[in-house]
Amino acid sequence: MTIHSTSEASEAYIALGANLGNREETLKEALHRLDQHEDIEVVRCSRIYETEPVGYLDQPQFLNMTAALRTTLAPEALLQVMLEIENQLGRVRDIRYGPRTVDLDLLWANGQVLDTPDLTLPHPRMMERAFVLVPLSDIVTQDQSEASLHSKLTAALQELDGKEGMRLWTSKEWEDGSEHSGN
């Protein structure tokens, strides 16, 4: 029997990115679909940032943001839901680090450390990516349950060369329409 959920809700952080199609609409729709899931609640969202592509440079600029979730799902099951939503929203996997309608990465799940073929936690590349760290700093609090993430994040942000290549994406519609703004 597969165990799909743990009994207690716990906190998880995700990163969202999009650089094809209506990027802002797709990010919103991904969050909406996560929040509609019976075992997931979107509790806080970062601001949205427009960022220069990293890794594979010949592609459009991304919109990036992060969100905090509360969920009773185990991390493997949460990742499955995230991968399904990527597929529903038209994600095609071809070029590594290449363009995508939406990318959902699981960054941190209640401090769990995992290294399986399908899931590594914390996300192995999160601490070197300004497009993850800067939006994450919008929403990570200093609560006891998140203290270790908060201190790692603070250290990683100090190590960053700078925040070049990213700027705040302002959208009146998003500010007014978001039910989950972290600001």
Ligand SMILES: Nc1ncnc2c1ncn2[C@@H]1O[C@H](COP(=O)(O)OP(=O)(O)OP(=O)(O)O)[C@@H](O)[C@H]1O
């Ligand atoms: N923490 C994680 N979050 C999301 N996917 C993960 C994680 N750990 C392992 N994976 C695996 O990575 C696979 C590839 O994911 P994806 O295509 O989104 O990578 P990518 O976005 O191109 O690169 P990156 O992982 O560096 O952001 C997924 O199918 C998933 O099984």
Ligand SMILES: Nc1nc2c(c(=O)[nH]1)N=C(CO)CN2
């Ligand atoms: N700016 C930016 N660059 C990227 C991104 C992303 O989300 N934003 N995602 C990638 C693959 O994970 C590769 N490069």
